[in-house]
Amino acid sequence: MNSNGLKSICLNNKFDHLELLVNLDEKQSVLKFESHWLRFNCQSGKSREPSTGERTIVINNVPTDLKIKSAMMENDSIRIVWDESSCQSDSLIPIEFLLNNSPSLSSIDFDKHYLTLDTIFFFDYNSFFTGDIRNEAGIFEWLKCLAEYGLCMVKNVPTKENMLRNLVEMIAPLQRTIYGEMFDVRIDVNPLNLAFSASPLEFHNDLIYYESPPGIQFLHCLKFDESVVGGETLFVDGFQIAEKFRQEHPKLFDVLTRIPASFQKTHDYMGRKIFIQHSKPHIVVNQRQKVIGVNWAPANEGPLRNSTRDEIKAYYEAYLEFNKAVYDKSNITAIRLNPGEVVCFNNRRFIHSRNGFKQPKGSRHFQGCYLTMEEFKSEVLALEYKLKNQKKDDGIDQAFDICRLKLWNFFSNY
Ligand SMILES: [Fe+2]
Structure with a gap:
């Protein structure tokens, strides 16, 4: 949202909060801001360090009983003068900031809607650069x-080993995991993981036993001969099925957001012993109950811990039912990757699997790697910032209203 659609604004000082009567996009709304919210979101140079954007308000100096003495428009901002007894310097907040961050607009009517795949979008590797020059607009559209x-x-990623690294490092450094930075998905005589065999794979998210599992996964098809039977990569949108599950089984949904499953990985790789364990619920929701993550990896589950018999009973009832939703054919998208194609997906959202395959003559070889969610989000925001701000130097304009970035607001819901 921005202030372009703002037709009028009227301030009403209620002392412990401020009311803004706004006519926005021909719609009247009353936005309410608590005094402490206003104080701590002051954007003036007295409350934020201009070069770093970091807040400098000393919390101890802000009284519990904080009253607004007066509020007035000042250009495109609102100046708030605090009651003398609070000893606070004036606060200055841009109207656009207030509109974009209004608790009344953003939190209560929480957007539970997701963009869902009706069709899969393809991007051309060759559109990401011209010679040695990055095409930032093209990369941004992809991300x-x-x-x-x-x-x-x-598509059109050259079918040479490690080309995936060239592609993904256009975004950010790869996330190193227990499998290294890059991994090969092909038949291995002593597989560390079922993925490195021809067996079918259960639906799962990768490395969910990590406290912070990989955010984005990339799989590059180097070879997939036509003679290979099976081997399709299957996807289920975890957000979509979790929302549907909530509608159909609200009590079971609640159980899967509360009772933590136990995920684990133990193996020995070239003399290095790995013992990883982390507990978390299968469905992650935010404060407003929006689904923001799924954790599904049956092959990596250990015993439930710290749960009563009643909780264990409730957990398994919900677990079995959710598994049916995961395997419901109407929810599954099957992709048979062609050589030169890379599938990119959010590992917190999409649950994936693979059909088993037979390769009497030819072969199937993918390479994969990951990005952390933090690196991915940061880079996509940086690109949006650069394209919007047309800023060519290395600095950041701290006066730039970050809420102008559409993806900033999008990610803020997570
Ligand atoms: Fe996987």
């Missing part, structure tokens, strides 16, 4: 699609 839909494809 924005991945952020919003959670899955997309890149």
Whole structure:
């Protein structure tokens, strides 16, 4: 949202909060801001360090009983003068900031809507650069699609080993995991993981036993001979099925957001012993109950811990039912990757699996890697900022209203 659609604004000082009567896009709304919210979101140079954007308000100096003495418009901002007894310097907040961050607009009517895949979007690897020059607008379109839909494809990536690294490092450094930075998905005589065999794979998210599992996963198809039977990669939109599950089984949904499953990985790789364990619920919701993550990895589950018999009973009832939703054929998208294609997907949202395959003559070889969610989000926001701000130097204009970035607001819901 921005203030372009703002027709009029009227301030009403209620002392412990401020009311803004706004006519926004021909709609009347009353936005209410508590005094402490206003104080701590002051954007003036007295409350934020201009060069770093970090807040400098000393919390101890802000009284519990904070009263607004007066509020007035000042250009495109609102100046708030505090009651003398509070000893606070005036606060200055841009109207656009208030509109974009209004608790009345953003939190209560929480957007539970997701962009969902009706069709899979393809991007051309060759459109990401011209010679040695990055095409930032082209890269941004790709990453924005991945952020919003959670899955997309890149085609025409040369079928040479490690080309995936070239592609993904256009975004950020790869996330190193227990499998290294890059991993090969092909038949291995002593597989560390079922993925490195021809067996079918259960639906799962990768490395969910990590406290912070990989955010984005990339799989590059280097070879997939036509003679290979099976081997399709299957996807289920975890957000979509979790929302449907909430509608159909509200009590079971609640159980899967509360009772933590136990995820674990133990193996020995070239003499390095790995013992990883982390507990978390299968469905992650935010404060307003929006689904913001799924954790599904049956092959990596250990015993439930710290749960009563009643909780365990409730958990398994919900678990079995949710598994039916995961495997409901109407929810599954099957992709048979062609050589040169890379599937990119949000590992917190899409649950994936693979059909088993037979390769009497030819072979199937993918390479994969990950980005942390933090690196991914940061880079896509940086690109949006650069394109919007047309800023060519290395600095950040701290006066730039970050709420102008569409994806900033999009990610803020997570
Ligand atoms: Fe996987």
